[in-house]
Amino acid sequence: xxxxxxxxxxxxxxxxxxxxxxxxxxxxxxxxxxxxxxxxxxxxxxxxxxxxxxxxxxxxxxxxxxxxxxxxxxxxxxxxxxxxxxxxxxxxxxxxxxxxxxxxxxxxxxxxxxxxxxxxxxxxxxxxxxxxxxxxxxxxxxxxxxxxxxxxxxxxxxxxxxxxxxxxxxxxxxxxxxxxxxxxxxxxxxxxxxxxxxxxxxxxxxxxxxxxxxxxxxxxxxxxxxxxxxxxxxxxxxxxxxxxxxxxxxxxxxxxxxxxxxxxxxxxxxxxxxxxxxxxxxxxx
Amino acid sequence: xxxxxxxxxxxxxxxxxxxxxxxxxxxxxxxxxxxxxxxxxxxxxxxxxxxxxxxxxxxxxxxxxxxxxxxxxxxxxxxxxxxxxxxxxxxxxxxxxxxxxxxxxxxxxxxxxxxxxxxxxxxxxxxxxxxxxxxxxxxxxxxxxxxxxxxxxxxxxxxxxxxxxxxxxxxxxxxxxxxxxxxxxxxxxxxxxxxxxxxxxxxxxxxxxxxxxxxxxxxxxxxxxxxxxxxx
Numbered sequence: 001x002x003x004x005x006x007x008x009x010x011x012x013x014x015x016x017x018x019x020x021x022x023x024x025x026x027x028x029x030x031x032x033x034x035x036x037x038x039x040x041x042x043x044x045x046x047x048x049x050x051x052x053x054x055x056x057x058x059x060x061x062x063x064x065x066x067x068x069x070x071x072x073x074x075x076x077x078x079x080x081x082x083x084x085x086x087x088x089x090x091x092x093x094x095x096x097x098x099x100x101x102x103x104x105x106x107x108x109x110x111x112x113x114x115x116x117x118x119x120x121x122x123x124x125x126x127x128x129x130x131x132x133x134x135x136x137x138x139x140x141x142x143x144x145x146x147x148x149x150x151x152x153x154x155x156x157x158x159x160x161x162x163x164x165x166x167x168x169x170x171x172x173x174x175x176x177x178x179x180x181x182x183x184x185x186x187x188x189x190x191x192x193x194x195x196x197x198x199x200x201x202x203x204x205x206x207x208x209x210x211x212x213x214x215x216x217x218x219x220x221x222x223x224x225x226x227x228x229x230x231x232x233x234x235x236x237x238x239x240x241x242x243x244x245x246x247x248x249x250x251x252x253x254x255x256x257x258x259x260x261x262x263x264x265x266x267x268x269x270x271x272x273x274x275x276x277x278x279x280x281x282x283x284x285x
Numbered sequence: 286x287x288x289x290x291x292x293x294x295x296x297x298x299x300x301x302x303x304x305x306x307x308x309x310x311x312x313x314x315x316x317x318x319x320x321x322x323x324x325x326x327x328x329x330x331x332x333x334x335x336x337x338x339x340x341x342x343x344x345x346x347x348x349x350x351x352x353x354x355x356x357x358x359x360x361x362x363x364x365x366x367x368x369x370x371x372x373x374x375x376x377x378x379x380x381x382x383x384x385x386x387x388x389x390x391x392x393x394x395x396x397x398x399x400x401x402x403x404x405x406x407x408x409x410x411x412x413x414x415x416x417x418x419x420x421x422x423x424x425x426x427x428x429x430x431x432x433x434x435x436x437x438x439x440x441x442x443x444x445x446x447x448x449x450x451x452x453x454x455x456x457x458x459x460x461x462x463x464x465x466x467x468x469x470x471x472x473x474x475x476x477x478x479x480x481x482x483x484x485x486x487x488x489x490x491x492x493x494x495x496x497x498x499x500x501x502x503x504x505x506x507x508x509x510x511x512x513x514x515x516x517x
Contacts, residue, residue, distance in 0.1 A: 161387060168373045168384050175371035178333075179384045180359035180433060 012246020013146035018201040019226035021194025027170040027233045031095030035103040037219030043068035043199030044211035048119035065199035072195020110213035119206030142204035292341030314469045316483035324492040325472035333365035334358040362436030370426040374415025385432030399428045420451035440471035476513040
Protein backbone atom coordinates (compact mmCIF):
# COMPACT_ATOMS: atom_id res chain seq x y z
CA UNK A 1 0.00 0.00 0.00
CA UNK A 2 2.66 2.49 1.04
CA UNK A 3 4.95 1.42 -1.77
CA UNK A 4 2.04 1.91 -4.14
CA UNK A 5 1.63 5.48 -2.89
CA UNK A 6 5.35 6.08 -3.30
CA UNK A 7 5.24 4.74 -6.84
CA UNK A 8 2.29 6.99 -7.52
CA UNK A 9 4.04 10.07 -6.17
CA UNK A 10 7.16 9.35 -8.21
CA UNK A 11 5.13 8.85 -11.37
CA UNK A 12 3.18 11.98 -10.48
CA UNK A 13 6.35 14.05 -10.17
CA UNK A 14 7.32 12.91 -13.65
CA UNK A 15 3.91 13.93 -14.96
CA UNK A 16 4.27 17.34 -13.29
CA UNK A 17 7.65 17.80 -14.93
CA UNK A 18 6.07 17.14 -18.28
CA UNK A 19 2.92 19.16 -17.67
CA UNK A 20 4.63 22.24 -16.24
CA UNK A 21 6.19 22.97 -19.61
CA UNK A 22 2.83 22.58 -21.30
CA UNK A 23 1.29 24.94 -18.74
CA UNK A 24 3.96 27.59 -19.11
CA UNK A 25 3.87 27.52 -22.90
CA UNK A 26 0.09 27.81 -22.83
CA UNK A 27 0.17 30.64 -20.30
CA UNK A 28 2.74 32.62 -22.24
CA UNK A 29 2.31 31.64 -25.83
CA UNK A 30 -1.39 30.84 -25.94
CA UNK A 31 -0.67 27.51 -27.66
CA UNK A 32 -1.10 23.96 -26.44
CA UNK A 33 1.86 21.99 -27.70
CA UNK A 34 0.57 18.57 -28.72
CA UNK A 35 4.12 17.54 -29.63
CA UNK A 36 5.22 18.05 -26.02
CA UNK A 37 5.37 14.31 -25.25
CA UNK A 38 7.45 13.76 -28.37
CA UNK A 39 10.11 16.06 -26.89
CA UNK A 40 10.37 13.64 -23.97
CA UNK A 41 10.66 10.78 -26.45
CA UNK A 42 13.33 12.63 -28.47
CA UNK A 43 15.40 13.06 -25.29
CA UNK A 44 14.95 9.43 -24.24
CA UNK A 45 15.59 7.89 -27.65
CA UNK A 46 18.63 10.13 -28.26
CA UNK A 47 20.01 9.10 -24.87
CA UNK A 48 19.33 5.43 -25.62
CA UNK A 49 21.08 5.75 -28.98
CA UNK A 50 24.09 7.42 -27.38
CA UNK A 51 24.27 4.79 -24.64
CA UNK A 52 24.13 2.15 -27.37
CA UNK A 53 27.06 3.88 -29.08
CA UNK A 54 29.11 3.62 -25.89
CA UNK A 55 28.55 7.03 -24.27
CA UNK A 56 28.27 6.80 -20.48
CA UNK A 57 24.78 7.08 -19.01
CA UNK A 58 24.85 10.50 -17.28
CA UNK A 59 26.42 12.19 -20.31
CA UNK A 60 24.01 10.48 -22.69
CA UNK A 61 21.07 11.58 -20.55
CA UNK A 62 22.37 15.15 -20.44
CA UNK A 63 22.87 15.23 -24.21
CA UNK A 64 19.41 13.77 -24.72
CA UNK A 65 17.88 16.55 -22.64
CA UNK A 66 19.86 19.18 -24.55
CA UNK A 67 18.70 17.71 -27.86
CA UNK A 68 15.10 18.02 -26.62
CA UNK A 69 15.81 21.65 -25.69
CA UNK A 70 17.30 22.35 -29.12
CA UNK A 71 14.27 20.73 -30.75
CA UNK A 72 12.08 23.05 -28.70
CA UNK A 73 14.06 26.05 -29.90
CA UNK A 74 13.74 25.00 -33.55
CA UNK A 75 10.02 24.31 -33.12
CA UNK A 76 9.40 27.74 -31.55
CA UNK A 77 11.40 29.56 -34.21
CA UNK A 78 9.95 27.72 -37.20
CA UNK A 79 6.58 26.00 -37.12
CA UNK A 80 5.16 27.99 -34.21
CA UNK A 81 5.92 31.33 -35.88
CA UNK A 82 2.97 30.61 -38.14
CA UNK A 83 0.66 30.32 -35.14
CA UNK A 84 2.17 33.30 -33.30
CA UNK A 85 1.12 35.55 -36.18
CA UNK A 86 -2.46 35.15 -35.00
CA UNK A 87 -4.06 35.94 -31.69
CA UNK A 88 -6.45 34.19 -29.28
CA UNK A 89 -8.51 31.32 -30.56
CA UNK A 90 -7.03 31.32 -34.07
CA UNK A 91 -3.55 30.95 -32.59
CA UNK A 92 -4.67 28.18 -30.24
CA UNK A 93 -6.38 26.20 -33.00
CA UNK A 94 -3.61 26.64 -35.55
CA UNK A 95 -1.11 25.68 -32.83
CA UNK A 96 -3.11 22.51 -32.09
CA UNK A 97 -3.19 21.47 -35.73
CA UNK A 98 0.48 22.24 -36.36
CA UNK A 99 1.78 20.49 -33.25
CA UNK A 100 -0.53 17.50 -33.75
CA UNK A 101 0.84 17.12 -37.27
CA UNK A 102 4.39 17.44 -35.99
CA UNK A 103 3.73 14.91 -33.26
CA UNK A 104 2.47 12.36 -35.79
CA UNK A 105 5.42 13.07 -38.07
CA UNK A 106 7.96 12.60 -35.27
CA UNK A 107 6.28 9.41 -34.11
CA UNK A 108 6.11 8.07 -37.65
CA UNK A 109 9.75 8.85 -38.31
CA UNK A 110 11.02 7.34 -35.04
CA UNK A 111 8.81 4.30 -35.44
CA UNK A 112 10.11 3.75 -38.96
CA UNK A 113 13.78 4.41 -38.29
CA UNK A 114 14.32 3.19 -34.73
CA UNK A 115 11.45 0.80 -33.99
CA UNK A 116 13.40 -1.19 -31.43
CA UNK A 117 15.24 1.55 -29.58
CA UNK A 118 14.07 2.06 -26.02
CA UNK A 119 15.54 3.78 -23.01
CA UNK A 120 15.73 1.72 -19.86
CA UNK A 121 18.37 2.85 -17.43
CA UNK A 122 19.54 0.65 -14.60
CA UNK A 123 21.82 1.74 -11.81
CA UNK A 124 24.64 -0.28 -10.16
CA UNK A 125 22.80 -0.49 -6.84
CA UNK A 126 19.28 -1.79 -7.31
CA UNK A 127 17.45 -1.05 -4.09
CA UNK A 128 17.81 0.97 -0.93
CA UNK A 129 15.77 0.76 2.24
CA UNK A 130 14.23 4.04 3.36
CA UNK A 131 12.26 4.09 6.63
CA UNK A 132 11.78 0.35 6.38
CA UNK A 133 10.53 0.43 2.79
CA UNK A 134 12.54 -1.00 -0.07
CA UNK A 135 12.73 1.51 -2.93
CA UNK A 136 14.44 1.16 -6.27
CA UNK A 137 17.38 3.53 -6.73
CA UNK A 138 16.21 4.33 -10.26
CA UNK A 139 12.85 5.49 -8.90
CA UNK A 140 14.59 7.67 -6.30
CA UNK A 141 16.80 9.18 -8.99
CA UNK A 142 13.78 9.93 -11.16
CA UNK A 143 12.03 11.54 -8.21
CA UNK A 144 15.12 13.59 -7.35
CA UNK A 145 15.44 14.84 -10.94
CA UNK A 146 11.81 15.93 -10.89
CA UNK A 147 11.93 17.53 -7.44
CA UNK A 148 15.15 19.45 -8.08
CA UNK A 149 13.97 20.67 -11.47
CA UNK A 150 10.58 21.80 -10.19
CA UNK A 151 12.21 23.47 -7.18
CA UNK A 152 14.66 25.35 -9.40
CA UNK A 153 11.84 26.38 -11.68
CA UNK A 154 9.86 27.67 -8.72
CA UNK A 155 12.83 29.66 -7.38
CA UNK A 156 13.54 31.00 -10.87
CA UNK A 157 9.95 32.21 -11.32
CA UNK A 158 9.79 33.70 -7.82
CA UNK A 159 13.22 35.14 -7.35
CA UNK A 160 14.61 36.43 -10.63
CA UNK A 161 13.69 39.38 -12.80
CA UNK A 162 13.23 37.10 -15.76
CA UNK A 163 11.05 34.72 -13.76
CA UNK A 164 8.88 37.62 -12.63
CA UNK A 165 8.66 38.82 -16.21
CA UNK A 166 7.34 35.40 -17.18
CA UNK A 167 4.67 35.52 -14.48
CA UNK A 168 3.77 39.07 -15.43
CA UNK A 169 3.08 38.09 -19.05
CA UNK A 170 0.76 35.31 -17.91
CA UNK A 171 -1.16 37.80 -15.74
CA UNK A 172 -1.32 40.75 -18.08
CA UNK A 173 0.23 40.86 -21.53
CA UNK A 174 -0.47 44.54 -22.06
CA UNK A 175 1.06 45.41 -18.70
CA UNK A 176 4.17 43.40 -19.50
CA UNK A 177 4.56 45.12 -22.85
CA UNK A 178 4.25 48.51 -21.10
CA UNK A 179 7.10 47.47 -18.78
CA UNK A 180 9.33 47.03 -21.83
CA UNK A 181 9.29 43.23 -21.70
CA UNK A 182 9.92 41.60 -25.07
CA UNK A 183 7.31 38.87 -25.02
CA UNK A 184 8.49 37.01 -28.10
CA UNK A 185 11.94 36.33 -26.67
CA UNK A 186 10.54 35.39 -23.26
CA UNK A 187 8.16 33.02 -25.03
CA UNK A 188 11.05 31.37 -26.88
CA UNK A 189 12.90 30.98 -23.61
CA UNK A 190 9.90 29.31 -22.02
CA UNK A 191 9.43 27.01 -24.99
CA UNK A 192 13.02 25.86 -24.62
CA UNK A 193 12.71 25.52 -20.84
CA UNK A 194 9.53 23.48 -21.32
CA UNK A 195 11.30 21.27 -23.86
CA UNK A 196 14.24 20.74 -21.48
CA UNK A 197 11.84 19.73 -18.71
CA UNK A 198 10.01 17.37 -21.07
CA UNK A 199 13.41 15.90 -21.91
CA UNK A 200 14.13 15.36 -18.22
CA UNK A 201 10.72 13.71 -17.87
CA UNK A 202 11.68 11.37 -20.70
CA UNK A 203 14.91 10.43 -18.94
CA UNK A 204 12.99 9.94 -15.68
CA UNK A 205 10.58 7.64 -17.54
CA UNK A 206 13.59 5.63 -18.74
CA UNK A 207 14.74 5.36 -15.14
CA UNK A 208 11.47 4.22 -13.58
CA UNK A 209 10.33 1.82 -16.31
CA UNK A 210 11.20 2.27 -19.95
CA UNK A 211 10.58 4.72 -22.76
CA UNK A 212 10.04 3.65 -26.35
CA UNK A 213 9.38 5.47 -29.60
CA UNK A 214 5.60 4.99 -29.46
CA UNK A 215 5.00 6.72 -26.12
CA UNK A 216 4.96 10.36 -27.24
CA UNK A 217 1.23 10.73 -27.73
CA UNK A 218 0.45 8.97 -24.47
CA UNK A 219 2.80 11.31 -22.59
CA UNK A 220 1.19 14.33 -24.26
CA UNK A 221 -2.26 13.15 -23.24
CA UNK A 222 -1.17 12.55 -19.65
CA UNK A 223 0.44 16.00 -19.54
CA UNK A 224 -2.74 17.56 -20.94
CA UNK A 225 -4.86 15.89 -18.27
CA UNK A 226 -2.49 17.02 -15.53
CA UNK A 227 -2.38 20.56 -16.89
CA UNK A 228 -6.18 20.66 -17.04
CA UNK A 229 -6.62 19.42 -13.50
CA UNK A 230 -3.95 21.81 -12.24
CA UNK A 231 -5.52 24.80 -13.95
CA UNK A 232 -3.71 25.51 -17.18
CA UNK A 233 -2.08 28.66 -15.87
CA UNK A 234 -0.97 27.55 -12.44
CA UNK A 235 2.45 26.08 -11.65
CA UNK A 236 1.83 24.82 -8.13
CA UNK A 237 -1.58 23.58 -9.26
CA UNK A 238 0.15 21.52 -11.95
CA UNK A 239 2.51 20.08 -9.35
CA UNK A 240 -0.38 19.09 -7.06
CA UNK A 241 -2.37 17.68 -9.98
CA UNK A 242 0.59 15.63 -11.18
CA UNK A 243 1.01 13.96 -7.82
CA UNK A 244 -2.74 13.38 -7.40
CA UNK A 245 -3.10 11.84 -10.85
CA UNK A 246 0.10 9.86 -10.46
CA UNK A 247 -1.29 8.20 -7.33
CA UNK A 248 -4.72 7.71 -8.93
CA UNK A 249 -3.02 6.19 -11.97
CA UNK A 250 -0.96 3.70 -9.98
CA UNK A 251 -3.90 2.65 -7.80
CA UNK A 252 -6.21 2.34 -10.81
CA UNK A 253 -3.81 0.13 -12.73
CA UNK A 254 -3.07 -1.98 -9.66
CA UNK A 255 -6.62 -2.62 -8.46
CA UNK A 256 -8.71 -2.23 -11.60
CA UNK A 257 -6.45 -2.69 -14.58
CA UNK A 258 -4.59 -0.60 -17.10
CA UNK A 259 -7.41 -0.68 -19.62
CA UNK A 260 -9.62 1.50 -17.40
CA UNK A 261 -6.88 3.80 -16.12
CA UNK A 262 -7.45 6.51 -18.71
CA UNK A 263 -11.16 6.56 -18.08
CA UNK A 264 -10.50 6.99 -14.36
CA UNK A 265 -7.93 9.73 -15.01
CA UNK A 266 -10.29 11.56 -17.33
CA UNK A 267 -13.11 11.21 -14.80
CA UNK A 268 -10.85 12.77 -12.17
CA UNK A 269 -10.07 15.57 -14.60
CA UNK A 270 -13.75 16.07 -15.43
CA UNK A 271 -14.73 16.19 -11.77
CA UNK A 272 -12.01 18.74 -11.04
CA UNK A 273 -13.22 20.96 -13.85
CA UNK A 274 -16.79 20.74 -12.56
CA UNK A 275 -15.89 21.34 -8.92
CA UNK A 276 -12.97 23.74 -9.34
CA UNK A 277 -13.19 25.34 -12.78
CA UNK A 278 -9.98 27.31 -12.37
CA UNK A 279 -7.95 24.27 -11.40
CA UNK A 280 -6.97 22.42 -8.27
CA UNK A 281 -5.39 25.40 -6.55
CA UNK A 282 -7.06 27.93 -8.79
CA UNK A 283 -4.42 30.60 -8.98
CA UNK A 284 -1.07 31.30 -10.49
CA UNK A 285 2.00 31.01 -8.27
CA UNK B 286 11.05 65.80 -27.88
CA UNK B 287 7.88 64.18 -29.21
CA UNK B 288 6.52 65.37 -32.52
CA UNK B 289 3.33 63.96 -33.94
CA UNK B 290 2.86 65.01 -37.56
CA UNK B 291 -0.56 64.75 -39.13
CA UNK B 292 -1.49 61.24 -38.02
CA UNK B 293 -4.66 59.36 -38.87
CA UNK B 294 -5.70 56.41 -36.72
CA UNK B 295 -8.67 54.16 -37.43
CA UNK B 296 -10.36 51.36 -35.55
CA UNK B 297 -12.07 48.92 -37.92
CA UNK B 298 -12.21 51.48 -40.72
CA UNK B 299 -13.73 54.16 -38.50
CA UNK B 300 -11.39 57.11 -38.27
CA UNK B 301 -10.72 58.04 -34.67
CA UNK B 302 -7.96 60.57 -35.24
CA UNK B 303 -7.73 62.78 -38.32
CA UNK B 304 -4.65 64.75 -39.22
CA UNK B 305 -3.54 65.28 -35.63
CA UNK B 306 -0.28 67.11 -34.98
CA UNK B 307 1.11 67.87 -31.56
CA UNK B 308 4.48 68.58 -30.08
CA UNK B 309 5.95 68.11 -26.61
CA UNK B 310 9.29 69.75 -25.81
CA UNK B 311 11.77 68.62 -23.22
CA UNK B 312 10.74 69.51 -19.66
CA UNK B 313 7.25 70.50 -20.74
CA UNK B 314 3.96 69.26 -19.37
CA UNK B 315 1.32 69.14 -22.07
CA UNK B 316 -2.33 68.24 -21.63
CA UNK B 317 -4.73 66.86 -24.20
CA UNK B 318 -8.27 67.66 -23.16
CA UNK B 319 -11.56 66.71 -24.68
CA UNK B 320 -14.74 64.85 -23.97
CA UNK B 321 -15.26 61.10 -23.88
CA UNK B 322 -14.60 59.55 -27.27
CA UNK B 323 -12.75 62.54 -28.66
CA UNK B 324 -9.68 60.39 -29.34
CA UNK B 325 -7.41 61.34 -26.42
CA UNK B 326 -6.56 57.77 -25.43
CA UNK B 327 -6.08 56.81 -29.07
CA UNK B 328 -3.51 59.57 -29.45
CA UNK B 329 -1.47 58.32 -26.47
CA UNK B 330 -1.75 54.72 -27.61
CA UNK B 331 -0.50 55.67 -31.06
CA UNK B 332 2.56 57.37 -29.54
CA UNK B 333 3.15 54.33 -27.30
CA UNK B 334 3.11 52.07 -30.35
CA UNK B 335 -0.03 50.21 -29.32
CA UNK B 336 -2.00 51.35 -32.37
CA UNK B 337 -0.79 51.72 -35.91
CA UNK B 338 -1.08 55.05 -37.64
CA UNK B 339 -2.54 55.18 -41.11
CA UNK B 340 -1.04 58.43 -42.28
CA UNK B 341 1.48 60.77 -40.71
CA UNK B 342 4.54 60.22 -38.57
CA UNK B 343 5.59 60.22 -34.93
CA UNK B 344 9.10 61.30 -33.98
CA UNK B 345 10.99 61.00 -30.72
CA UNK B 346 14.12 63.16 -30.59
CA UNK B 347 14.03 63.24 -34.37
CA UNK B 348 13.77 59.47 -34.73
CA UNK B 349 10.72 57.91 -36.40
CA UNK B 350 8.78 55.56 -34.15
CA UNK B 351 6.75 53.94 -36.92
CA UNK B 352 6.40 50.18 -36.67
CA UNK B 353 8.39 49.93 -33.45
CA UNK B 354 6.73 47.57 -30.97
CA UNK B 355 5.63 49.03 -27.65
CA UNK B 356 8.33 47.35 -25.58
CA UNK B 357 11.04 48.95 -27.72
CA UNK B 358 9.40 52.36 -27.42
CA UNK B 359 9.34 51.89 -23.64
CA UNK B 360 13.06 51.20 -23.70
CA UNK B 361 13.63 54.40 -25.66
CA UNK B 362 12.11 56.24 -22.69
CA UNK B 363 8.49 56.80 -23.67
CA UNK B 364 6.42 55.21 -20.92
CA UNK B 365 2.65 54.96 -21.13
CA UNK B 366 0.46 54.69 -18.03
CA UNK B 367 -3.02 53.67 -19.25
CA UNK B 368 -6.26 54.62 -17.53
CA UNK B 369 -6.90 50.89 -17.10
CA UNK B 370 -3.60 50.74 -15.16
CA UNK B 371 -2.76 47.25 -16.49
CA UNK B 372 -1.12 46.14 -13.24
CA UNK B 373 -0.22 42.56 -12.35
CA UNK B 374 -3.02 41.80 -9.89
CA UNK B 375 -1.57 38.61 -8.40
CA UNK B 376 1.86 40.06 -7.83
CA UNK B 377 2.93 42.22 -4.91
CA UNK B 378 3.34 45.98 -5.07
CA UNK B 379 7.09 45.44 -4.90
CA UNK B 380 7.07 42.96 -7.79
CA UNK B 381 5.01 45.35 -9.90
CA UNK B 382 7.57 48.08 -9.26
CA UNK B 383 10.49 45.78 -9.99
CA UNK B 384 8.94 44.85 -13.33
CA UNK B 385 8.55 48.54 -14.14
CA UNK B 386 12.33 48.73 -13.89
CA UNK B 387 12.77 45.57 -15.96
CA UNK B 388 16.42 45.33 -17.04
CA UNK B 389 17.31 48.54 -15.21
CA UNK B 390 20.23 48.02 -12.86
CA UNK B 391 19.46 51.24 -10.99
CA UNK B 392 16.13 49.96 -9.77
CA UNK B 393 16.90 50.28 -6.07
CA UNK B 394 17.72 53.95 -6.47
CA UNK B 395 14.56 54.46 -8.49
CA UNK B 396 12.61 52.72 -5.76
CA UNK B 397 13.71 55.35 -3.22
CA UNK B 398 12.55 58.15 -5.51
CA UNK B 399 9.20 56.48 -6.11
CA UNK B 400 8.61 55.81 -2.41
CA UNK B 401 9.41 59.41 -1.56
CA UNK B 402 6.70 60.41 -4.00
CA UNK B 403 4.18 57.77 -2.94
CA UNK B 404 4.95 56.83 0.67
CA UNK B 405 1.72 54.89 0.85
CA UNK B 406 3.13 52.30 -1.55
CA UNK B 407 6.11 51.72 0.72
CA UNK B 408 3.74 50.67 3.49
CA UNK B 409 2.18 48.10 1.18
CA UNK B 410 5.12 46.56 -0.64
CA UNK B 411 4.04 43.00 0.21
CA UNK B 412 0.37 43.46 -0.62
CA UNK B 413 -0.99 42.02 -3.87
CA UNK B 414 -1.65 44.77 -6.41
CA UNK B 415 -5.15 43.46 -7.07
CA UNK B 416 -6.16 44.10 -3.45
CA UNK B 417 -5.21 47.81 -3.48
CA UNK B 418 -7.85 50.52 -3.54
CA UNK B 419 -8.48 52.38 -6.79
CA UNK B 420 -6.38 55.34 -5.73
CA UNK B 421 -3.50 53.17 -4.64
CA UNK B 422 -3.65 51.24 -7.90
CA UNK B 423 -3.40 54.49 -9.83
CA UNK B 424 -0.39 55.52 -7.74
CA UNK B 425 1.16 52.11 -8.34
CA UNK B 426 0.57 52.40 -12.08
CA UNK B 427 2.31 55.77 -12.19
CA UNK B 428 5.05 54.55 -9.86
CA UNK B 429 5.61 51.51 -12.06
CA UNK B 430 5.91 53.84 -15.04
CA UNK B 431 8.45 55.99 -13.18
CA UNK B 432 10.51 52.89 -12.39
CA UNK B 433 11.28 52.69 -16.12
CA UNK B 434 13.10 56.03 -15.72
CA UNK B 435 11.05 57.65 -18.47
CA UNK B 436 12.19 60.56 -20.59
CA UNK B 437 8.53 61.20 -21.37
CA UNK B 438 5.63 59.98 -19.26
CA UNK B 439 2.31 59.52 -21.05
CA UNK B 440 -0.55 59.60 -18.56
CA UNK B 441 -4.03 58.63 -19.66
CA UNK B 442 -6.71 60.15 -17.42
CA UNK B 443 -4.78 59.87 -14.17
CA UNK B 444 -7.79 61.17 -12.23
CA UNK B 445 -10.28 58.64 -13.58
CA UNK B 446 -12.16 56.73 -10.92
CA UNK B 447 -10.52 58.59 -8.04
CA UNK B 448 -12.24 60.45 -5.21
CA UNK B 449 -11.66 64.23 -5.38
CA UNK B 450 -9.35 64.21 -2.37
CA UNK B 451 -7.16 61.57 -4.05
CA UNK B 452 -7.14 63.52 -7.30
CA UNK B 453 -5.71 66.49 -5.41
CA UNK B 454 -3.08 64.30 -3.77
CA UNK B 455 -2.12 62.73 -7.07
CA UNK B 456 -1.80 66.06 -8.84
CA UNK B 457 0.39 67.37 -6.01
CA UNK B 458 2.80 64.54 -6.84
CA UNK B 459 2.53 65.27 -10.56
CA UNK B 460 3.44 68.90 -9.81
CA UNK B 461 6.51 67.65 -7.97
CA UNK B 462 7.50 65.51 -10.94
CA UNK B 463 7.09 68.50 -13.19
CA UNK B 464 9.31 70.62 -10.95
CA UNK B 465 11.94 67.91 -11.13
CA UNK B 466 11.96 68.39 -14.87
CA UNK B 467 10.05 65.32 -16.09
CA UNK B 468 8.43 65.69 -19.50
CA UNK B 469 4.78 64.69 -19.39
CA UNK B 470 1.92 64.34 -21.82
CA UNK B 471 -1.42 63.71 -20.17
CA UNK B 472 -5.04 63.43 -21.14
CA UNK B 473 -7.76 64.50 -18.79
CA UNK B 474 -11.49 65.02 -18.67
CA UNK B 475 -11.19 67.16 -15.57
CA UNK B 476 -10.05 70.19 -17.48
CA UNK B 477 -9.39 72.74 -14.70
CA UNK B 478 -7.01 70.51 -12.80
CA UNK B 479 -5.21 69.46 -15.98
CA UNK B 480 -4.75 73.06 -17.09
CA UNK B 481 -3.43 73.99 -13.64
CA UNK B 482 -0.64 71.45 -14.12
CA UNK B 483 0.11 71.74 -17.84
CA UNK B 484 2.17 74.43 -19.54
CA UNK B 485 0.27 73.99 -22.76
CA UNK B 486 -2.77 72.09 -23.92
CA UNK B 487 -4.52 70.80 -27.01
CA UNK B 488 -8.29 70.51 -27.22
CA UNK B 489 -9.33 67.41 -29.14
CA UNK B 490 -12.80 67.19 -30.63
CA UNK B 491 -14.04 64.32 -32.78
CA UNK B 492 -10.53 63.25 -33.52
CA UNK B 493 -9.23 66.65 -34.62
CA UNK B 494 -7.23 69.27 -32.78
CA UNK B 495 -9.67 72.11 -32.27
CA UNK B 496 -7.68 74.66 -30.29
CA UNK B 497 -4.24 74.71 -28.76
CA UNK B 498 -2.25 77.12 -26.69
CA UNK B 499 -0.83 78.00 -23.31
CA UNK B 500 -2.93 76.71 -20.44
CA UNK B 501 -3.57 80.22 -19.14
CA UNK B 502 -4.78 81.42 -22.54
CA UNK B 503 -7.06 78.41 -22.88
CA UNK B 504 -8.57 79.14 -19.48
CA UNK B 505 -9.56 82.54 -20.85
CA UNK B 506 -10.84 81.19 -24.15
CA UNK B 507 -14.65 81.57 -24.23
CA UNK B 508 -15.13 78.35 -26.18
CA UNK B 509 -13.10 76.30 -23.68
CA UNK B 510 -14.82 77.97 -20.75
CA UNK B 511 -18.22 77.12 -22.16
CA UNK B 512 -17.49 73.55 -23.24
CA UNK B 513 -15.16 72.31 -20.53
CA UNK B 514 -15.23 74.59 -17.54
CA UNK B 515 -18.98 74.89 -17.22
CA UNK B 516 -18.86 78.69 -17.36
CA UNK B 517 -21.50 80.42 -19.43
